[in-house]
Amino acid sequence: MPDVLTRRNFLSFDFGDRRAPGDHWIRIHRIAMACRFEVMLSSEDAGHVGAARAALDEADAVESLLTVFRETSAVADLNRRAADDDVDVDAGLFTLLVRSHELHEETDGAFDVTSTPLSRCWGFLMRQGQLPADDAVQQARDRVGMPHVHLDPEHQTVRFARRGMEINFGAIGKGYALDRMASMLRAGGVRRALLSAGRSSVVALGGRGHGWQVDLRPRLASRLVGRLWIRDGGVGTSGTGEQFFEIDGKRYGHVIDPRTGHPAAGVLGATVVTSDGASADALSTAFFIGGPSLAERYCAGHADTMAVLVLDDTTERTQVFGSYHGATLEMES
Amino acid sequence: MNLTPEQMTLGRRNFLKTIAGVPAVAAVGAAAVMKGPVRGGPVRVGFVGVGGQGRALLRNVDPNFAQVRAMADINPASLAAADEILKKNSQPPAKHYVEFRDMLQHEDLEAIITAVPLWMHAEVVTTCLDAGKHVLCEKMMAWDKAGYERMMQTAAKARRVLEIGYQRNYNPIYRSAHEGVMKTGVLGDVYHVRLAWHRNGNWRRKGDPPSKDFDASKWGYPTWDHLWNWRLYWRYSQGLFAELGSHQVNATNWFLGTAPERVQACGGVYRFKDGREVPDHVYAMFEYPGGVTGTFTSIESNAFDERYEAFFGTKGTLIIRNENDAMLFDEGAGARPTGVEVAPKGAGAALETSETKPAQAGGAAREVSASTEGARGPSPTMIEIQSFCSAVRTGSPLACGPEKASHSAAWTLAANEAMKTSAPVKIG
Numbered sequence: 001m002p003d004v005l006t007r008r009n010f011l012s013f014d015f016g017d018r019r020a021p022g023d024h025w026i027r028i029h030r031i032a033m034a035c036r037f038e039v040m041l042s043s044e045d046a047g048h049v050g051a052a053r054a055a056l057d058e059a060d061a062v063e064s065l066l067t068v069f070r071e072t073s074a075v076a077d078l079n080r081r082a083a084d085d086d087v088d089v090d091a092g093l094f095t096l097l098v099r100s101h102e103l104h105e106e107t108d109g110a111f112d113v114t115s116t117p118l119s120r121c122w123g124f125l126m127r128q129g130q131l132p133a134d135d136a137v138q139q140a141r142d143r144v145g146m147p148h149v150h151l152d153p154e155h156q157t158v159r160f161a162r163r164g165m166e167i168n169f170g171a172i173g174k175g176y177a178l179d180r181m182a183s184m185l186r187a188g189g190v191r192r193a194l195l196s197a198g199r200s201s202v203v204a205l206g207g208r209g210h211g212w213q214v215d216l217r218p219r220l221a222s223r224l225v226g227r228l229w230i231r232d233g234g235v236g237t238s239g240t241g242e243q244f245f246e247i248d249g250k251r252y253g254h255v256i257d258p259r260t261g262h263p264a265a266g267v268l269g270a271t272v273v274t275s276d277g278a279s280a281d282a283l284s285t286a287f288f289i290g291g292p293s294l295a296e297r298y299c300a301g302h303a304d305t306m307a308v309l310v311l312d313d314t315t316e317r318t319q320v321f322g323s324y325h326g327a328t329l330e331m332e333s
Numbered sequence: 334m335n336l337t338p339e340q341m342t343l344g345r346r347n348f349l350k351t352i353a354g355v356p357a358v359a360a361v362g363a364a365a366v367m368k369g370p371v372r373g374g375p376v377r378v379g380f381v382g383v384g385g386q387g388r389a390l391l392r393n394v395d396p397n398f399a400q401v402r403a404m405a406d407i408n409p410a411s412l413a414a415a416d417e418i419l420k421k422n423s424q425p426p427a428k429h430y431v432e433f434r435d436m437l438q439h440e441d442l443e444a445i446i447t448a449v450p451l452w453m454h455a456e457v458v459t460t461c462l463d464a465g466k467h468v469l470c471e472k473m474m475a476w477d478k479a480g481y482e483r484m485m486q487t488a489a490k491a492r493r494v495l496e497i498g499y500q501r502n503y504n505p506i507y508r509s510a511h512e513g514v515m516k517t518g519v520l521g522d523v524y525h526v527r528l529a530w531h532r533n534g535n536w537r538r539k540g541d542p543p544s545k546d547f548d549a550s551k552w553g554y555p556t557w558d559h560l561w562n563w564r565l566y567w568r569y570s571q572g573l574f575a576e577l578g579s580h581q582v583n584a585t586n587w588f589l590g591t592a593p594e595r596v597q598a599c600g601g602v603y604r605f606k607d608g609r610e611v612p613d614h615v616y617a618m619f620e621y622p623g624g625v626t627g628t629f630t631s632i633e634s635n636a637f638d639e640r641y642e643a644f645f646g647t648k649g650t651l652i653i654r655n656e657n658d659a660m661l662f663d664e665g666a667g668a669r670p671t672g673v674e675v676a677p678k679g680a681g682a683a684l685e686t687s688e689t690k691p692a693q694a695g696g697a698a699r700e701v702s703a704s705t706e707g708a709r710g711p712s713p714t715m716i717e718i719q720s721f722c723s724a725v726r727t728g729s730p731l732a733c734g735p736e737k738a739s740h741s742a743a744w745t746l747a748a749n750e751a752m753k754t755s756a757p758v759k760i761g
Binding site: 024025026027028029030040041042043046047048049050053056194196199200202212213214215216217218219227235237238239240241242269271 | 505509512513514516517518519663671672673674675676678681682683684685686687688
C-alpha cells in the first residue's frame with residue numbers, strides 16, 4: 001500500500017526533505033471527444049501545467065482527425081469516399097487502422113471499428129434505443145466487418161470492400177489520444193502524470209511507489225470492485241451503465257457484438273490493463289463482448305495484459321485474467 | 334468580466350472548486366512543505382486585539398502549533414467572545430489583559446498574534462519585538478511609512494520573526510497558480526492585471542459599547558463609534574486601499590515578482606454620506622516595471638463583480654475569483670477553455686474508472702468534493718499561523734515577511750495620496 005500522509009504521522013514526519021511528495025493534485029482538463037480529458041499532476045510537478053495544456057491541444061487534434069461528427073475530419077472523409085476510391089490517410093490514422101485490424105483478429109472479431117451500422121439500427125447513435133427487425137439487423141451486419149476494410153501499407157490507402165461501411169473509433173480513440181498525449185509529455189520531460197478521458201480511459205505516465213491509485217467501479221456493479229496501482233500503462237473500462245434501454249424488463253446495452261448483431265450480455269463491466277491506452281480501450285470493449293472465455297484466451301496468449309471482469313450474475317462475481325508488470329491489483333472482498 | 338455562461342460554469346468547476354464555500358483547502362500536505370514544530374512543542378502565544386479579525390485568527394489556531402496563553406483587548410466583550418472560541422475549540426482558557434504591555438510583562442510568551450486597528454500596528458508590534466517576542470501582525474503592515482520602517486528595523490535588530498498576515502500567500506490555489514501558471518509562462522507576457530473587490534453594502538458596523546460607562550477616549554477614540562468603526566476614519570485607517578486593496582496588490586506583487594512604482598487614483602464618499610471620512614468608492618491605476626499596468630477598484634454600491642484578481646497575458650488569462658475559484662483561458666479566437674483544479678491528495682484513489690459517461694463535462698475525475706472527504710485541511714489562515722509557528726521554532730522561511738508587506742503598504746499609502754491630491758504619486 002502506498003504511504004498515506006495523515007495528520008498524525010504528519011506531526012512526526014521528517015520535514016528535512018523538501019522534495020517530499022507534494023501536497024495536492026493539479027488537474028488540468030478540457031472537454032474533447034464529448035468527455036473530459038484530464039492531465040493530473042502532483043503539485044511538485046506544477047511546472048508542467050503548460051506541458052499539460054499542450055497535451056490537451058493534442059487531444060483536440062486527435063478529435064479533429066477521428067471524429068465522425070464533423071464533416072471535415074479525416075475519418076468523415078474516409079467514410080464518404082472509401083467505398084469508391086483508395087483513400088490516402090495520414091500516417092497516424094493508418095497506424096491506428098492497422099492496430100484496429102490486429103485487435104480485431106486477436107479478439108476473434110469482438111473488437112470491430114466498423115460496427116456503426118449496427119449501433120444505428122439499435123438506435124444508439126441517436127440515443128433512442130429500439131428493438132430492430134431481424135432483417136434490419138441482417139442488413140446492418142452486411143455492412144460491418146473489419147475484413148472488408150482493405151489497408152494498403154505500401155501506398156497508405158484505405159478502401160472499403162462494401163458500400164455503406166463506416167469507421168468509428170469510439171472504442172479506441174480516447175485511449176489513442178491519451179497515448180499521443182503521453183508521448184508528448186514524455187518528450188517534454190514530464191515523468192509523472194495521470195491522463196484520463198471520460199471515466200473510461202486512463203494512461204499512467206510513471207508513478208511513485210506502486211504507482212497511481214485508480215479505483216475500479218463499473219457503474220452497473222453495486223460496489224467498488226478493486227483498487228489498482230498503476231505505473232506506466234493504460235487502463236480501459238467498458239460497460240453499459242450509461243447507455244442502454246429496457247423493454248419488458250430486459251436490458252439492452254449500447255455495446256453491440258458485431259458477430260451476432262445483438263447487444264452484448266453477460267458482463268457488467270470489463271477493465272483491461274496493458275501497456276498502452278488504445279489497446280486497453282479496445283480490449284475492454286472486446287472482453288465486454290466476448291466475456292471471460294475471450295479474456296482468458298487472450299491474456300494467456302499475450303503477456304502483460306490483465307483483465308478484470310465483473311460478471312452479470314446474482315453475485316456479481318469478479319474474474320481476473322493475466323497480469324501487467326506495472327500494475328498491482330487489490331480486490332475488494 | 335466578459336465571460337460566457339458556459340465559461341463561468343466551467344470556471345466555477347475549475348481550479349479549486351474544492352474550497353468553494355468552505356474556508357479550507359487542504360492540505361494535509363500544504364502544511365507538509367514547512368517544518369512542523371516537532372521539537373519544543375506548540376509555540377506559547379498571546380493575542381493582542383481579539384475583535385472581529387483577531388477572533389478570525391483565533392478560530393484558526395491549531396493547538397498542535399500554538400498554545401494561546403493570554404489575550405489582551407480594551408473591549409471586555411471581545412475577550413468574552415474570544416473565550417467562547419477557545420471553549421468551542423476545546424482549548425484551555427487564556428488569561429485576560431486590558432493592556433497588552435501588562436500581558437508582555439506577566440506572561441511567559443514566545444510570540445504575539447495581533448489584529449488591532451491599523452494606527453496601532455507599529456506601536457504594538459515594535460513593543461512586542463523589543464520585548465523579544467515574535468509577531469504575526471494582521472495586514473496591512475502599518476498606518477504610515479515611518480511605522481512600517483520602524484517595524485522592519487526593530488524586527489531585524491531584535492532578530493525576531495515578523496510576518497504580516499496576507500493569507501493569500503498560504504492559500505494552495507494561489508500557490509498553485511503561482512507555481513503552475515505564473516512561473517511557467519503559460520500566460521505569455523502579462524501586461525495587465527485587474528483587481529476588483531466590489532460589495533453592495535455599508536462598511537459601517539452597528540454595535541453597542543460593552544457597557545454604559547465604557548470610555549473609548551482613554552484609548553484615543555473620541556467616541557465609541559470611532560473605535561467600533563475605526564476603518565471609516567483616517568486617523569486610524571487607510572480605507573479600502575488598505576483593508577481590501579493591499580491584499581490583492583500584495584498577491585500581485587508576489588505573482589509578478591516586483592512592486593508597483595507609480596499610482597494614480599480617485600474616489601470619494603459617494604453613497605454612504607454618514608459622517609465617515611474614508612471613501613466608499615476607490616479606483617486606482619498603477620504601473621509596475623516593464624510596462625505592466627494594474628487597476629484596483631473597490632465599490633460599495635454593486636457586488637456583481639465580487640472580488641477577483643485577473644492576469645491578462647499574451648497567451649492566456651488567469652482569473653482567481655473570491656479566493657477559491659481559479660479559471661484559465663487561452664488567448665485567441667480558437668481558444669479552448671482549460672480548467673485547472675487543485676485538490677488535496679488525502680487518502681484514496683487519484684481517479685475512479687468506469688465506463689464512459691457520455692458528453693458531460695466533469696464526468697472524468699471523481700467529484701472533487703468526494704475526494705476531500707475526511708481530508709479537508711486547514712484554511713489558508715490556519716496554514717498561515719502554522720507557518721508562523723514553524724518559522725518561530727525552526728526558522729523556516731516566511732511567505733510575507735516585512736519587506737514584501739512593506740511594498741503593498743507603500744502602494745496603499747501612495748494610492749491614498751494620489752486620490753487625495755488628484756495627482757500621480759511615485760511609490761517608495
